[in-house]
Amino acid sequence: MPDHQLFVNPLKTCLAILLMSGIISILSAEDREEHERHDGRGGKKSSRTLYKEIPPAVSRTVSFTNDVKPILLENCTRCHGVKKQKAELRLDTKEGILAGSEDGPIIKPGKGEASLLVRSIAGVGVESDQVMPPKDDMLTKDEIGIIRAWIDQGAKFDGK
Ligand code: HEC
Numbered sequence: 114m115p116d117h118q119l120f121v122n123p124l125k126t127c128l129a130i131l132l133m134s135g136i137i138s139i140l141s142a143e144d145r146e147e148h149e150r151h152d153g154r155g156g157k158k159s160s161r162t163l164y165k166e167i168p169p170a171v172s173r174t175v176s177f178t179n180d181v182k183p184i185l186l187e188n189c190t191r192c193h194g195v196k197k198q199k200a201e202l203r204l205d206t207k208e209g210i211l212a213g214s215e216d217g218p219i220i221k222p223g224k225g226e227a228s229l230l231v232r233s234i235a236g237v238g239v240e241s242d243q244v245m246p247p248k249d250d251m252l253t254k255d256e257i258g259i260i261r262a263w264i265d266q267g268a269k270f271d272g273k
Contacts, residue, residue, distance in 0.1 A: 161251055163236030163244060167226050168254040170262035177270050181263045184256050188246055207270045222268040225261035234260065 175181065185204045191197070193204040202219065203209025210230075213219045219229040226232075229239070234252050236244040244251075252260075 161244075163251065164254075164257070165237075167231060167235040167237050167261065168257045170225055170265050171255065171258040173262070175259050175263045175266065177263060177268075180259050184252065184260065188249070188252060192246070220264050220268050222264060225264035228264050231257065231261045231264060 185193075190203075190205040192199045193202045193209070195205065200214040200216070202214035203212070210220065211218075214229070216229070219233075221228045229243075232238045233243050233245040234257050236251065246252075
């Protein structure tokens, strides 16, 4: 029996233990890496607080040009604009917003809470890799409320 021999020879036993602990640590390191890769943000994301529910729509009438566009320009268009189109999505133009992402439409006019755009910025009802923006702090309640209200109010594009 190899088992028997293993314990008779101290040197072999030592080597076997070293080998096994080496394998175990390699395996668990791979496990951790896998986790970080899924997380995709080097642990940073977990320090962001996702909203438990989608923040309510603001109660005033909102304008795309004056209220919504500045939020998108500030937080989103460096990845969804001229230079980069992550998920094939552009948020810097009316056409881009209406075209949606590689997965399809991101807004359902009249239904802010059901729109992927709103869900992704609240981090509610989406996959963890769909939470936007991916690394930075979440948008504020008010900013999400503005975008939600804009879609609730018909997602109209005033001006340019
Ligand atoms: C640092 C780059 C970056 C920033 C900034 C960013 N995104 Fe994204 N966005 C991505 C990536 C990458 C994906 C693809 C995620 C995936 O599906 O794995 C994505 C996907 C999306 C999707 C589509 C999800 C889908 O599954 O179709 C929406 C909607 C979206 N982003 C909205 C936003 C909004 C709104 C902002 C600003 C508040 C924003 N993003 C900021 C990188 C970014």
